[in-house]
Amino acid sequence: MKRVLVVAPHPDDETLGCGGTLLKLKAQGVNVHWLIVTTIEGVPGFSEDQTNKRASEIDQVAAEYAFDGVHKCELPTAQLDTLGKGELVGAVADVITHLKPDTVLVPYRNDVHSDHAAVFDATVSATKTFRSPFVRSIYAYETLSETDFGIRPDDPGFRPNLYENIEGYLERKLDIMALYESEMDAFPFPRSNECLRALATLRGAQANCQAAEAFMILKEIR
Template sequence: MNKVLVIAVHPDDETLGCGGTLLKHKAALDEIHWLICTSIDKNHSYYNTRTSEIEHVFNAYSFDSIYNLQLTTMQVDKYYMSDLIDNISKVINEVKPNIIYLPFKGDVHSDHRRIFEAAYSCTKSFRYPFIKKIYMMETLSETEFALSTKEDSFIPNVFVDITDYMEKKIEIMKIFESEMAQHPFPRSEENLRALATFRGATCGCQYAESFLLLKEIK
């Protein structure tokens, strides 16, 4: 049995980036754990709705645990890197995952890049020997807008067949009502299907999610 931790900078990143893969892990009786890094202000008119959405998504996946760092969304740059590393490290040491899914290092959103840097610092094998696989995931509306240079482009090398889980992924994504809109908005149902279709065609299945493997220890 695997213990999986997905680090979602914002709630919905886990579904966009690896929702089908998480469902597949769960079907294989793996543990799945959810770390949300940011939150909107409690005085925001959408706060209660977002809290309810997170609860519904937690139940939809049957996550084994949830953590929330409660960082101010779109302002992760204001936190000291040492504090980010410390907070993420505490979660990793509590969960002790052998598989971690991280945001892509080149995502256009500065929150994503900052969290990637902090989280990857928490994967050193001599400090976290239980971590055996580290992936970066592809998050619609962030990853495709990365710089089009070879250093910053998302070039996947791992593909997961999510054909049996695509409809459930779409269903869960729709829980985040404010995060989806009609095509050509990046987070439209049409675009989610288009990306999964494209990745599926790359690996010979109907729908797939793709990842960039950073490290594997056997």
């Protein structure tokens, strides 16, 4: 059975970037795992109530997707760029080596959030072909509020070359995203139902379907 690992710097990135695709894969009987790299527990600025609420949200989201496994590196959120690279690469590599996924989904390298860039680099390091020959495909997903706000002048931007038709899964994706109550807000906030639906519609138009999610193919071995 095909095994897919979605790598999320923070809980909600997996849903923003490829929630419809994950639901579709599960419906097809694919073995799907979720890796959450960061945590807010013990991080200054987050209360015990917030930490407990986030833990509850993660449990609810995992149940909605019916993930085959939820894995956590538990590294401090918004601080990954302050850690030694070996610590981050090692944490991600441990999960990948244990699971041996054939497909890995990662955030786009030039997202504005530094955690996304750090997680991308760590995942690429952990999936070198001579170290992880079982990984046959790596795809980058886009994350509303992060990918679209990257304005580096040397970055050509997120340019998808793979589209997944998520007709029939968009509404469930929106319902799951609503579980992250503190991450959603009213339009024109980018993490809003209107924006999520608009992006799915745009990608759908590019793929000649009602709704789609877009990816960049980074590696594919056949």
